Amino acid sequence: MAAPISTHDTPGTAPPSWRQPLGLPLWSVAAPMLGVVAILFSLGKAGPVGVAVAALILIGCVLAAVHQAEVVAHRVGEPFGTLVLAIAVTVIEVSLIVSLMLADGGDAATLARDTVFAAIMIIVNGIVGLCLLAGAVRHHEQRFTLRGVSAALGVLATMAVLTLVLPNYTSTVAGPVYAPSQLIFVAIVALALYLSFVVVQTVRHRDYFLPADADNAAAHAAPPTNRTTIAAFAALVAALVAVVLLAKSLSPTLEAAVLGAGLPLALVGVAIAAMVLAPESLAAVRAARHNRLQTSLNLALGSALATIGLTIPAVAIVSLVLGLPLSLGIDAKSMVLLALSLFAVTLSLGNGRTTVLPGIVHLLLFATYLFVTIVP
Numbered sequence: 001m002a003a004p005i006s007t008h009d010t011p012g013t014a015p016p017s018w019r020q021p022l023g024l025p026l027w028s029v030a031a032p033m034l035g036v037v038a039i040l041f042s043l044g045k046a047g048p049v050g051v052a053v054a055a056l057i058l059i060g061c062v063l064a065a066v067h068q069a070e071v072v073a074h075r076v077g078e079p080f081g082t083l084v085l086a087i088a089v090t091v092i093e094v095s096l097i098v099s100l101m102l103a104d105g106g107d108a109a110t111l112a113r114d115t116v117f118a119a120i121m122i123i124v125n126g127i128v129g130l131c132l133l134a135g136a137v138r139h140h141e142q143r144f145t146l147r148g149v150s151a152a153l154g155v156l157a158t159m160a161v162l163t164l165v166l167p168n169y170t171s172t173v174a175g176p177v178y179a180p181s182q183l184i185f186v187a188i189v190a191l192a193l194y195l196s197f198v199v200v201q202t203v204r205h206r207d208y209f210l211p212a213d214a215d216n217a218a219a220h221a222a223p224p225t226n227r228t229t230i231a232a233f234a235a236l237v238a239a240l241v242a243v244v245l246l247a248k249s250l251s252p253t254l255e256a257a258v259l260g261a262g263l264p265l266a267l268v269g270v271a272i273a274a275m276v277l278a279p280e281s282l283a284a285v286r287a288a289r290h291n292r293l294q295t296s297l298n299l300a301l302g303s304a305l306a307t308i309g310l311t312i313p314a315v316a317i318v319s320l321v322l323g324l325p326l327s328l329g330i331d332a333k334s335m336v337l338l339a340l341s342l343f344a345v346t347l348s349l350g351n352g353r354t355t356v357l358p359g360i361v362h363l364l365l366f367a368t369y370l371f372v373t374i375v376p
Contacts, residue, residue, distance in 0.1 A: 023224060023225060023227065023228035023231070024067075024068070024071070024228060024231055024232060024235065025067070027060070027064070028063075028064045028067045028068060028235060029064075029231075029235055031057070031060035031061050031063065031064035031239065031242075032061055032064055032065075032235050032238035032239040032242055033238070034057050034060065034061075035057050035058070035060070035061040035238070035239065035241075035242025035243070035245075035246060036238060036241075036242060038053070038054050038057045038242070038246060039242060039245045039246065039249070042249065043057070043249075044246055044249030044250045044253070045249055045252070051250065051253050054246055054249065054250060055250065057242070057246065058242070058243060058246045058247065058250070058275065061239045061240075061242040061243045061246065062239075062243055062275075062278040062279050062282065063282070064235065064239045065236055065239035065240055065243060065279035066279050066282045066283045066286070068232040068233070068235045068236035068239060069084055069088070069236055069279065069283055070283065071224050071228065071229065071232035072084050072229055072232050072233050072236060074223050074224065075223045075224050075226075075228075075229040076229075077223075083198065083201075083202070083302060084233075084236070087306055087310075088236060088237065088240050089240055089276060089277065089279060089280055089303065089306075090303065090306040090307055090310050090311065091310065092240050092241060092243075092244045092276075093115070093119075093244065093276050093307070093311065094310055094311050094314040094315070095244070096244045096245075096247075096248060096276070097111060097112055097115055097311060097314075097315060098314060098315065098318050101315065101318060101319075101324055109324070109325035109326060109327045110327045112311060112312070112315040112326065112328070113164065113327055113328045113329070113330060114266065115272075115273055115311070116163070116164065116307055116308060116311055116312065117164060117330055117334060117338070118270045118273040118274075119273050119276075119277060119303075119304065119307045120156075120160060120304055120307065120308070120338070120341075121337065121338075121341065121366065121369045122270075122273055122274055122277055122281075122366070123277065123280075123300050123301070123303055123304040123307070124156075124300075124304060124341045124342070124345050124362070125341055125345075125362045125363070125365045125366035125369065126274075126281070126362075126363070126366040127277070127280065127281050127284050127285075127300045127303075128297070128300050128301075128345060128348075128362050129358075129359050129360075129361070129362030129363035129365070129366055130281070130284075130285050130288075130359070130363065131284050131285055131287075131288035131293065131296040131297070131300060131359070132288070132293075132348065132354050132356070132358050132359030132362065133356055133359025133360060133363060134285050134288050134289050134359075135288035135289060135291065135293050135296070135354070135359075136354060136355050136356040136359055137356060138289055138291075139291050140355070141353055141354070141355055142288070142291060142293040142353065142354055143293070143352055143353045144211075144293045144294040144297055144349075144352060144353070144354075145207075145208055145209065145210065145211070145294055145352070146349075146350075146351070146352035147205070147208040148201070148205075148208035148209040148294075148297075148298070149297055149301065149349045150349075150350075151197070151200060151201075151205075151208065152197065152297075152298075152301040152302070152305065153301065153342075153345065153346055153349065155193050155194070155196075155197045155305055156301060156304055156305055156308075156342070157342050157346075158193060159190050159193055159194070159305065159308040159309060159312075160308065160338060160342065162186055162189060162190065163186060163190060163308055163312050163328055164328060164329065164330045164334075164335075164338065165329070165330065165335055165338070166186075166329075167327075167328045167329035168329035168330075168335075170182060175327065175329075176327050176328065176329025176330070177325070177326065177327050177328065177329065178326075178328060180320060183316050183319070183320065183326065184316065184320070186312070186316075187312055187313040187316035187317070188313070190308055190309050190312045190313060191309055191310070191313045193305075193309060194305055194306065194308070194309025194310065195309070197305055197309075201298075201302075209294070209298055210294065211292060211294040211295065239279075240279070243275065243276065243278070243279065244276055247272050247275040247276060248272075251272055254271055254272075258271075263374055264373065264374060264376060266373055267373055267374060270370070270373060277303065280299055280300070280303045283299060284296040284299045284300050287299065293354070297349070312328075333372060333376070337365075337368070337369055337372070340365065341362075341365055341369075344358075344361055344362065344365060345362065348361065348362065
């Protein structure tokens with residue numbers, strides 16, 4: 001979470017109402033509204049000019065989502081605040097996956113698997129790497145609460161292996177798939193693990209996820225009013241919906257560009273996952289730069305847990321109810337990258353403090369993941 005948002009440009013001076021309606025900057029409210037307009041008029045499918053305009057609006061919606069999430073997060077406090085953006089993005093991501101499963105054809109069986117795996121790699125290596133590097137470059141060494149991060153990594157490793165690796169080794173049904181009974185069981189386990197983590201994070205052991213250094217002046221800034229918080233939450237939902245639906249409308253153009261360049265089609269899934277996770281990425285990196293690494297890790301790892309814990313049960317229900325095929329097992333190359341990433345992040349976050357080196361390691365791991373996706 002970045003610096004808490006003040007509802008005034010200068011302390012004690014109320015800004016003009018046209019600049020901050022409902023206590024929010026005008027641009028942060030206008031961007032989601034433009035996103036809705038772009039969706040209604042299908043700008044993402046309206047030729048080169050429409051695609052360019054839709055892409056610019058998409059960027060604006062991403063920035064607006066970050067801002068509104070920070071407002072809501074500052075109001076509800078840590079660690080509840082970091083759950084806001086993670087859950088909101090994941091719920092809409094699930095809706096996108098389900099809609100594509102219903103509309104897609106032959107590739108729908110692997111859509112959930114590819115999306116979840118791409119999200120894990122982006123979060124564990126890309127987002128975490130950027131946070132560690134950005135924070136360490138500015139502050140040399142940063143600290144966080146080890147117990148909370150260790151708990152998150154334990155749950156993440158368990159859910160990732162159960163949902164993406166174990167299907168390759170079950171024998172009830174041939175192939176990297178679960179039998180219906182197995183799919184139901186794993187979906188229940190994934191959801192139970194995520195809900196248990198949320199309870200531990202917000203109720204039982206909330207102190208595990210609070211910043212190790214609570215002496216932060218920004219933490220004592222006046223929180224926004226209830227009216228501003230409600231308006232920010234509504235704008236956040238609108239911005240996230242716009243991000244996902246614009247990403248979906250822009251995906252055919254992206255797909256055509258990827259195929260035209262002779263690149264693997266799997267790169268489209270990576271690009272869409274990156275666009276959907278952009279709000280969380282920006283919020284996490286901004287928090288790290290403001291020396292709030294604990295908030296960054298809460299947001300990044302919480303997003304990875306929500307991606308598995310909410311997405312897999314949702315697509316499992318859709319698959320079973322509608323009789324759609326669902327292939328969850330990743331290939332051998334992906335299993336190696338997943339194992340290496342989980343091992344590296346465990347070592348990187350294993351002593352409660354970080355420097356630039358772990359950030360570089362994870363960014364290079366992410367670059368490796370992108371490279372072998374392009375050149376399999």
